Amino acid sequence: MRQQVAKLAGVSEATVSRVLNGVGPVKEETKQRVLAAAAELGYVPSALAQRFARKKSGNLGVVLPYMAKVSLFSTYYFSEMLGGIGSEAQARGNDLLLLFRETDQPRDYTALFQSQKVDALIILGARDMPLDRQSFEELAREGYPFCVLNQRYGERGEVPPFPTIDADHWSGSREAVRHLIDIGCKQIAFINGPADYSNSTDRRDGYLSIMEQSGLPVQERLMLTGNYSRKSGYELAPHLADLIASGQADAIFAANDRMAIGAMQGLRERGLEAGRDYALCGYDDADAARMACPQLTSVAVPFHEMGRAAAEQLLAGEGEERAAALSSELPVRLIVRESTGQYKPQS
Amino acid sequence: MRQQVAKLAGVSEATVSRVLNGVGPVKEETKQRVLAAAAELGYVPSALAQRFARKKSGNLGVVLPYMAKVSLFSTYYFSEMLGGIGSEAQARGNDLLLLFRETDQPRDYTALFQSQKVDALIILGARDMPLDRQSFEELAREGYPFCVLNQRYGERGEVPPFPTIDADHWSGSREAVRHLIDIGCKQIAFINGPADYSNSTDRRDGYLSIMEQSGLPVQERLMLTGNYSRKSGYELAPHLADLIASGQADAIFAANDRMAIGAMQGLRERGLEAGRDYALCGYDDADAARMACPQLTSVAVPFHEMGRAAAEQLLAGEGEERAAALSSELPVRLIVRESTGQYKPQS
DNA sequence: ATGATTAATGTACACGCGTACATTTTGTCA
DNA sequence: TGACAAAATGTACGCGTGTACATTAATCAT
Incomplete structure (x- = not known):
């Protein structure tokens, strides 16, 4: 096929390749001839052969947990990040390879690099668990380019053991x-997520920090x-209702919007309305926050930008700075x- | 690398290939020797070279509209389908290649096949517009395997001009x-989506059909x-509030949950509550339906299964039936x- | 024991590109 | 005009597989 283009343009195959890749000195007139011939014949280079010859897959892998039935994660969370990653990858001429990982059944990430399926890897929904950590340490040791999103390893403030892009939770x-x-709440219940997400521990630490700083006592029974x-938030409602009704809680801070909404629904069934009988704050600012009944106060996380930044960092060429x-x-x-x-609150 | 494995196992490279691919007759003992040697050396075949040699990319492409700022589509919709596609693709050893298409800026689908980036293509979020139609007709003409999801072309009941998997909207x-x-409503407002989705026209036809069948008059002013x-639903609230308040409407059927929720919120601001002052029904049964304030009656669409079925149909091997x-x-x-x-309703 | 059949393995090469290197053409300066 | 550098192009080959075909080893029926 390339041969036919070469013949039609009256040049060698090498020149065709040079023109199509814009490499090396080529006479303008020759270039036009080749381009015309390629268009004439409808020639499209085989990405398979190109990648094989270049020894680059041209793929940016994105690992995300496969949520069979229950979706613990908000789809908002992932689609935002995916969008950011995708826009950056596309701008740099990379393709996006989607890799589902069954929860607790981690894939062999190094094999993805060894088989040259991906040039770089972005991991979503990772946790701080021995298995995950081990995988990432191996990747780092082998020097493969990768990045974990929205998850931190090592202590806050320290330099992380491998590349991550997190938000300041x-x-x-x-x-x-x-x-x-500020609005007058003093007994703030806190619904956190599992501790194996740095997301959760960071939010807990932030909660404890500001409570202490404000001179408010931290009470164990308020930490859920x-x-x-959503369901897990919903199931905490009975307990929360007791706390609120007995004057032991006047606000709820939930570690994400879904749990906040679940709690809100459960409390409504018990006659307690967010914004009237208690204050409620979620986290993530998913679109669900705006759909909720009293619209939800929440913390907006730049998921899109996080994804974009990760892709940028990983795909940054030679010329660009690695200031990421x-x-x-x-x-x-x-x-x-x-x-x-x-x-x-009725102070 | 493969050469080293061959040497270590004391066989030729071809035998290594045969063992690893499970093709051709191989003595059990030889097989074990090769496997041991491969494990010993940590040999992982290059997917790049494999695909090049096999002339198969091993990729199932998934095209989805890139929603820059505003997300017209529910992320639920896409992530469900993606999940279905992904599980099936993974089961068949294919990778998922994500391809974003800027709205109104369609990609050259045929080039994806010509460049051998994908072996098959699934298109999400397509519309019935000349540009889309044209692209698909070309794909069909060239005989490339592809499938359009949740969108129909041609009349209902007719055999479609190209492969689609739709739901019975x-x-x-x-x-x-x-x-x-059934619950007593007689004046049912209908919020539909843009007519260039068969989704919309099918719902409209269904609405008209059942209204007529039930002997209820169809009124233009109830068709929005x-x-x-969500915003578009919200913006229709003033009009809807008038209709409801003046007794000209006692129910709303929205073509998706997001618009239903938007309308519900707008109506609430005007003192009208879904389930009390009017009946409200959404469509899609997205997770938002369960998060909404009065939880939303909705129509569940098997998005996951649609994605799975499409992937199955496209990746079906020789042995399997094509009964899709x-x-x-x-x-x-x-x-x-x-x-x-x-x-x-107060009849 | 011998030929025929089949199993097991080896040899050789194509796949379609990129690119190092060799070669030819063009341009420049004296 | 000739010598030389630079630009433009051609030639040749490697990339790592899969596999058609050739070859050798094993099995079996007679």
């Missing part, structure tokens, strides 16, 4: 709780745990809506 | 409206149009919840 949590305190699903490692913790922003906006 | 719409009629976004074309219209199911369940 500690500050986000502080801002959320500070807002609750769900699994980031610094800003690997992106800022978040509190969005105040009805679920806290109209609430006034 | 005509019946879904009928069921939804029939339910509204949004663009499937028949059942290209999957059934949907009405899910009754609070937004209609408790409503009793």
Whole structure:
């Protein structure tokens, strides 16, 4: 096929290749002839052969947990990140390879590189567990380019053991709780997610930090745990209702919007309304926050930008600076809506 | 690398290839020697070279509209389908190649095949527009394996001009409206989406069909149009509020959950509550339906199964039957919840 | 024991590109 | 005009597989 183009243009195959790749010195007139011939014959180079010859797959792999039935994660979360990754990858001429990982059944990431299926890897929905950590350490040891999103390893502030792009959930949590305190709440219940997400521990630390800083006592019975699903928030409602009804809680800060909405629904069944009987703040600012009944005060996380930044960092060419490692913790922003906006605790 | 394995196992490279691919007769003992040698050396075949040699990319392409800022589509919709496609592709050893298409800027689908980037293609979020149609007709003409999801071309009941997998939205719409009629509603407003989705026209036809069948007059002023976004539903609220307040409407059927929720929110601002002052039914049964304030009656669409079926159909090997074309219209199911369940119109 | 059949393995090469290197053409300066 | 550098193009080959075909080893029926 390329041969036919070469013949039609009256040049060698090598020149065809040079023209199509814009490499090496080529006479303008020759270039036009080749281009015309290629168009004439409808020649499209085989990406398979190109990649094989270049020894580059041209693929950016994206690993995401496969949520069979229950979706613990918000689809918002992933589609935002995917969008960011996709736009950057596309701009740089890379394709996106989607890799589902069954939960607790981690894929062999190194094999993805060894088989040259991907040139770089972005991992979503990772947790801080021995198995995950081990995989990532191996990747780092072998020097493969990869990046874990929205998850931190190692202590906050320290230089991470491998590339990650996270958001500043500690500050986000502080801002959320500070807002609750600002509007007069004093007994703030906290629904966190599983501790094997740094997301969860960071939010807990932020909560504890601002509570202490504000001179409010931290009470064990106000610290609850769900699994980031709506249902888990819903199931905590009976307990929360007791706390609120007995005056032991006047606000709820949930580690994500889905749990916040679940709790809200459960509390409504018990006659308690967010924004009236208690203040409620979620996290993530998913579209669900705007769909909720009293619209949800929440913390907006730049998922899209996180994805974009990760892709940029991984696909950055030779010429570009690798200044990414610094800003690997992106800022978040509190969005105040009805679920806290109209609430006034009866001090 | 493969050479080293061959040497270590004391065989030729061809035998290594045979063992690893399980092809041709190989003595058991030889097989074990080769496997041991491969494991010993940590040999992983290059997918790049394999695909090049086999002239198969091993990729199933998935085209989805890139929603820059506004997300007209529910992420639920796409992530469900993606999940279905992914599980089936993974089971068959294919990779998923994600291809974003900027709205109104269609990619050259044939080039994807010509460049051998994909072996088959699934298209999500397509519309019935000249540009889309043209692309698909070309694909069909060239004989490339592809499938359009949740969109129909040609008349209902006719054999489609190219492979599609759709759900029976005509019946879904009928069921939804029939339910509204069953609970006593007589003046049912209908918020539809843009007419260039067969989804929309099918729902409209279903609406008209059941209204007529039930002897209810169809009134122009009750037929509204949004663009499937929450906002578009919200913006119709003033008009809807007038209709309801003046007794000209007692129910709303929205073509998706997001518009339903938008309308519900707008109506709430005007003192009208779904399930109390009017009945409300959405469509899609997205997770948002369960998060909404009165939980939303909706029509569940088997997005996951649609994706799975499409992938199955496209990746079906030689041995398997190609019995898919028949059942290209999957059934949907009405899910009754609070937004209609408790409503009793004052007849 | 011998030929015929089949199993097991080896040899050789194509796949379609990119590119190092060799070669030819063009341009420049004296 | 000739010598030389630079630009333009051609030639040749490697990339790592899969596999058609050739070859050798094993099995079996007679």
